[in-house]
Amino acid sequence: MRRHAATLAWILLAACSEAQIGTGTVDVIGNASDAQNLADLDVNATGGATPDASGLDVSNVDQSSAAIDLLDIIDVSSTSLEAHWMQEAIGDCILAEEWLTLGAAPAFTHTLVDRNVCGPQGVTATDGTWSALPGGSIQLDWQEQTSKEQRRYTVAVLNATLPEIVAPGYPGYKAGKRWLNSEAFSKVPGTATFARTELRRSETPAAIWSEKLDVQVTISNPPWRTRAGCQLALAVTAEVQLGPPSKPETKTGSHTFNFPCALGKSPDGKWNRLMPQGWSQSPHSEWMKALEDANLWKTLPGQVRDIVYSRVWPVLDYEGDEPTTLFQSRTMAWWIEMLSPPPSSI
Numbered sequence: 219m220r221r222h223a224a225t226l227a228w229i230l231l232a233a234c235s236e237a238q239i240g241t242g243t244v245d246v247i248g249n250a251s252d253a254q255n256l257a258d259l260d261v262n263a264t265g266g267a268t269p270d271a272s273g274l275d276v277s278n279v280d281q282s283s284a285a286i287d288l289l290d291i292i293d294v295s296s297t298s299l300e301a302h303w304m305q306e307a308i309g310d311c312i313l314a315e316e317w318l319t320l321g322a323a324p325a326f327t328h329t330l331v332d333r334n335v336c337g338p339q340g341v342t343a344t345d346g347t348w349s350a351l352p353g354g355s356i357q358l359d360w361q362e363q364t365s366k367e368q369r370r371y372t373v374a375v376l377n378a379t380l381p382e383i384v385a386p387g388y389p390g391y392k393a394g395k396r397w398l399n400s401e402a403f404s405k406v407p408g409t410a411t412f413a414r415t416e417l418r419r420s421e422t423p424a425a426i427w428s429e430k431l432d433v434q435v436t437i438s439n440p441p442w443r444t445r446a447g448c449q450l451a452l453a454v455t456a457e458v459q460l461g462p463p464s465k466p467e468t469k470t471g472s473h474t475f476n477f478p479c480a481l482g483k484s485p486d487g488k489w490n491r492l493m494p495q496g497w498s499q500s501p502h503s504e505w506m507k508a509l510e511d512a513n514l515w516k517t518l519p520g521q522v523r524d525i526v527y528s529r530v531w532p533v534l535d536y537e538g539d540e541p542t543t544l545f546q547s548r549t550m551a552w553w554i555e556m557l558s559p560p561p562s563s564i
Contacts, residue, residue: 298375299356302560303398303553306386311336315386317560318358318398318553320348328360328367329560341563354404354543355415370417371400374543385554394555401551403435403534403544411436412544416529419459426466428459429525435534435544441481441492442540450479450494452532458521469519473512477532484547489535492544497533505531 303318317329324347331341346360351370358369378397385393403412412435419428432455439447455472477494484491485499497504506527509515514523534544545551 299350299373299398301394301396301398302556302558304385304556304560305550305553315560317556319560323347323349326358326360327560328358331561331564333564339564341561343560343562353406353413353415354402365420365422368417368419370415372402372404372414372416374399374402374545380552380554383549383552383554385556388561390558390561392556392558394557396555398553398555399545399547399551400553401546401548403433405542409436410438410440412534412541421463423463425461426459426463428457428466429521430457431455431525431529433530435532437479437492440540441479442490448479448481448492448495450477450492450532450534451475452477452530454526454530456518456522456525458519458525460521469522471514471518471522471526473514473518473526475508475512475532477508484535489537489547490541491533491535493533501533508532 299320300322301320303320305316307314307316311334313333313335315329315331315333317327317331319327319329321327326346326348327343328346329341329343333339342362344360344362346358346367348356348358350356353372354374355370355372358367360367376397376399377395379395380397385391401414401416403414405412414433414435415431417428417430419426419430421427434451434453436451436453438449438451441448452475453472454475455470457468457470459466459468461467479492480495480497482491482493483489493501494504494508509523509527514526518526531546533546535547536544
């Protein structure tokens with residue numbers, strides 16, 4: 219197979235940026251140390267947020283805890299991450315799987331299974347390295363035929379039932395019960411801040427393509443401690459590098475959004491949900507207006523603006539009474555654990 223696997227992986231990510239879980243697209247939040255990232259989130263549900271007398275949205279709060287099937291977040295350690303993690307992408311002519319096989323660090327294999335319905339098919343497996351970084355992040359490095367690839371994610375490993383995402387049923391495939399979420403925010407110890415990082419970088423002899431997001435969420439008067447005055451500050455910094463390695467063009471932008479926040483539930487009742495007060499469960503228009511009110515459509519460079527709009531989302535899910543991890547639950551955040559290894563050919 220001659221197709222450049224790294225390039226295809228970027229195409230898959232772009233094609234699936236609006237993929238949905240169940241009735242909507244949900245982005246998840248989790249762990250990080252130095253840099254942070256988000257993605258776009260949309261959960262389709264009817265009606266808007268309804269604040270109670272305290273100013274908190276309780277319209278989606280299920281008062282019967284028996285109806286809530288909460289996830290069990292596992293401590294992120296090198297041991298817990300050692301597995302085959304797979305994510306499927308489907309789009310126009312696109313039918314592919316990206317596999318991350320994490321062994322005892324630094325052993326790592328990146329596998330792209332390309333079942334392209336409009337062209338050549340094949341499997342590209344490349345060995346590389348991985349490492350666990352402070353704050354719940356991981357870094358992946360591998361060398362394709364013509365490019366050096368690097369990814370950095372803030373992650374959480376969860377025991378979960380996600381019927382909306384089903385592992386492909388090809389012969390020999392066997393799915394596990396754990397999920398890796400690559401869009402998580404980790405609580406910074408001793409603060410009210412949660413941080414996340416994401417980096418996607420591809421470098422060839424001719425060009426660099428790099429996208430980086432740093433996001434910090436600071437919650438004042440959090441609703442798990444008080445019933446009034448919740449404020450959510452979302453500090454976003456995005457950077458894009460494009461061009462020749464000797465002198466790539468770098469474009470950056472940053473902004474801090476401030477919202478009064480409300481507490482509710484995700485539409486399926488699994489998670490507690492923190493979001494701007496008065497926003498609907500599918501708030502694309504509200505998010506676009508927030509960017510318009512901040513004049514970001516005009517002041518941010520185009521590629522930076524697109525990253526902020528499509529990957530940053532001030533709707534944060536968490537489990538339990540008081541979170542140490544926040545997460546976005548959109549399709550492209552989830553990697554299912556596979557008990558079977560990736561295929562060597564198709």
